[in-house]
Amino acid sequence: MSENLPFLVIAAPLFGALVASLVGWARPRYCYAIAMVSLAAGLTAAIALLVKVSGTVSGYEYRLGGWPPPIGIQHWVDPLSALILVVITAVAFLAVMSARANLQLELPGKERFVYPLMLLMVTGLSGMTLTGDAFNLYVLLEITSLSSYALVAIGRGRAAASCLNYIIMGTIGASFYLLGVGYLxxxxxSLNMIDLRQIMIAGDMHGSQTVITGFILITVGFWIKMGLYPLHGWLPNAYSFAPHAASNLMAPLMTKVSVYVSLRMMLSVFTPDFLAVHALWAQTALLVATIAIIAGSLIAYSQTDVKKLLCYLVVAEVGYMAGGMWLMNRAGITGTIYHIAADAFMTCCLFLGASGLIASTGSRHIRSFRGATRRMPWTFAAFLVGGLSMIGVPPTCGFFSKWFLIQGAIEGGAWHFVAALIFSSLINALIFFRIIELAYFKDVEHEDDVSHPPQVQRNEAPWGIRIPLFITSVVIVLLGVFSPRVINWIERFVDSVGVT
Amino acid sequence: MSDVLTFIISRFNYWIYIVLMMIGLYAMIAKRNYVKKFIGMSIFQTAIILFYVSTGVKSGATIPILEHGHDIGHAAAAINPDHYANPLPHVLMLTAIVVGVATLGVALAVVQKVHDQYETIEEPEILFKLGQE
Known part of the structure; x- marks a missing residue:
């Protein structure tokens, strides 16, 4: 049983998707239970995997069907992939937990389509994290993307129209990746990642034009997939018009996993030595990331639609990670990996909070935060934990990732990146203090009548959204409080790939 | 001059895939009709499929099937790989074709949904109607 854990993590949501879509024909209301059970199984397997990896030196491999690599497909479990896997399954569990309440309000009667699609997406995301085969990764990437296209398009209103550009950009990104793998x-x-690295080192191919072209195609492909600033066009519309149930799952996970895969390619396939030779790339990537952070923050500040605002914050956060991984020093890479985990929970918390707000007020304008501290104190407090983490207030996890990123940028002499990180924190502070002001100081009615505080009706978000929201906000604080342990864990990986 | 021609002709499969890819990219960017855009997307993907398939080809090689392979048993060392096309890229592309078909299917289904909503599949008209909402 325990040697098959890397397969179970993927098989649980896949099997759940199959069962949910079959049962959904006859009994749609069972879909939620099936989804929760299969995701709980996936989460348990992922945690067991993390425990198992902690007992090994640098992880272990799992051979699908017993075929030895490079012929067979190999799953590679090391401290990094085990950590990201736990984050993915945990966030997916929380996001799907909130889906029931959201779907009842938004898309009643579509449960039997939404839950299987969500489970398929989680299957693809966990598979991308574990796989050690470059082509297998493409297939899993497309499984993830196809289910997310469908999840976006199932929404009402502008969802379908905004999905069209998402499909085009997403396909270009994935095709670039496929082409890059073809060059390699x-x-x-070979297509096996470890094999690729060994052959490239043994054959001294790091100077080869073909390998360089392949690397650039793969990097740009994932830049599109993660929504790095000039290539981000699809992200805000797709995520903000998608059904809340879907965007709670997609916004925290899709971009983070793309960042993870990009990092995996850079460190485990191409090795830091290869990247060190081409110093110009790091400079370019850091410049793009700096622009992404500044532009994302500024556009976010100008938004009045809550979900659009959060989407542009995601664009800025992607800049953090895309820049951090190119710092190529110990602190920078550690900060990037920690930020992948932290940002997944932060984004999840904010999107859950926003969907709770929209569920109880029916409006997605930022003005609907008015009087939120009285109308929905608990929902708002939990939402605010995510916001404070975005700003980088200790002891939330956002503080520690920013700390390491800034430390790495100073060591690497990338002062413009330091400036962008601090600028983005300031803008985030402006955004969230504006929301606090609206929530605390402005009432729904009687704005001027301070002497007679009106009787405000309690109007908290539904329990189905509030429970996952509370859990997420607690996790954000716990991840910050236990950050030394998490950082130690990440440094084990960073040291094993030879980043200094 | 003949050097340039040899350079082009000896790599003609790459030229063809790049030309096809650019046609697809052009359609995705410049066409206003969403069905045309998605057909462009399909051409883009097919170009990559052709690129992969062409890499497996060897001159004078045949299909990679061993006649009476089970009789040979472990005498596989006697097989000369130069006589057979490389099957791996072809097998990979079976999956990529399925992915391409699925993407196109999802895309056209979404176009249909958009058409139901806005009664047009022209990008400028959809944007105009979105602006009116």
Missing amino acids: YLKTG
Whole structure:
């Protein structure tokens, strides 16, 4: 049983999707229970995997069907993939937990389509995290993308129209990746990631034009997939018009997993030595990331639609990670990996909070936060934990990731990146203090009548949204409080790939 | 001059895939009709499929099927790989074709949904109607 854990993590949501779509024909209301059970199984397997990896030196491999690599497909479990896997399954569990309440309000009667699609998406995301085969990764990437296209398009209003550009951009991104893998295959004759690295080192191919072209295609492909600023066009519309149930799952996970895969390619396939040779790339990538952070923050500040605002915050956060991984020093990479985990929970918390707000007020304008401290004190407090973490207030996890990123940027001499990180924190502070002001100081009615505080009706978000929201906000604080342990864990990986 | 021609001709499969890819990219960017855009997307993906397939080809090689392979048993060392096309890229592309078909299917289904909503599949008209909402 325990040696098959890397397969169970993927098989649980996949099997759940199959069962949910079959049962959904006859009994749609069972879909939620099936989804929760299969995700709980996936989360349990992922935690067991983390415990198992902690007992090994640098992880272990799992051979699908017993075929030895490079012929068979290999799953590679190391401290990094085990950590990201736990984050993915935990966030997915929380996001799907909130889906029931959201779907009842938004898309009643569509449960039997939404839950299987969500489970398929989680299957693809966990598979992308574990797989050690470059082509297998493409297939899992497309499984994830196809289910997310469908999840966006199932929404009402502008959802379908905003999905069209998402499909085009997403396909270009994935095709670039496929083409890049093709170039690597031409040169090395292998698709297994570890094999690719060994062949490239043994054959001294790091100077080869083919390998360089392949690397650039793969990097740009994932830049599109993660929504880095000039290539982010699809992200805000797709995520803000998608059904809340879907965007709670997609916004925290899709971009983070793309960042993770990009990092995996850079560190485990191409090695830091290869990247160190081409110093110009790091400079370019850091510049793009700096622009992404500044632009994302500024556009977010100008938004009045709550979900649009959060989407542009995601764009800025992607800049943090896309820049951090190119710092190529110990603190920078550690900060990036920690930020992948932290940002997944932060984004999840904010999107859950926003969907709770929209569920209870029916409006997505930022003005609907008015009087929120009296109308929905608990929902708002939990939402605010996510906001404070975005700003980077200790002891939330957002503080520690920013700390490491800034430390890495100073060590690497990337002062413009330091400036962008601090600028983005300030803008985030402005955004969230504006929301606090609206929530605390402005009432729904009687704005001027301070002497007679009106009787405000309690109007908290539904329990189905509030419970996952509370859990997420607690996790954000816990991740911050226990950050030394998490950082130690990440540094084990960073040291093993030879980043200094 | 003949050097340039040899350079082009000896790599003609790459030229063809790049031309096809650019046609697809052009359609995705410049066409206003969403069905045309998605057909462009399909051409873009097919170009990559052709690129992969062409890499497996060897001159004078045949299909990679061993006649009476089970009789040979472990005498596989006697097989000369130069006589057979490389099957791996072809097998990979079976999956990529399925992915391409699925993407196109989802895309056209979404176009249909958009058409139901806005009664047009022209990008400028959809944007105009969105602006009116």
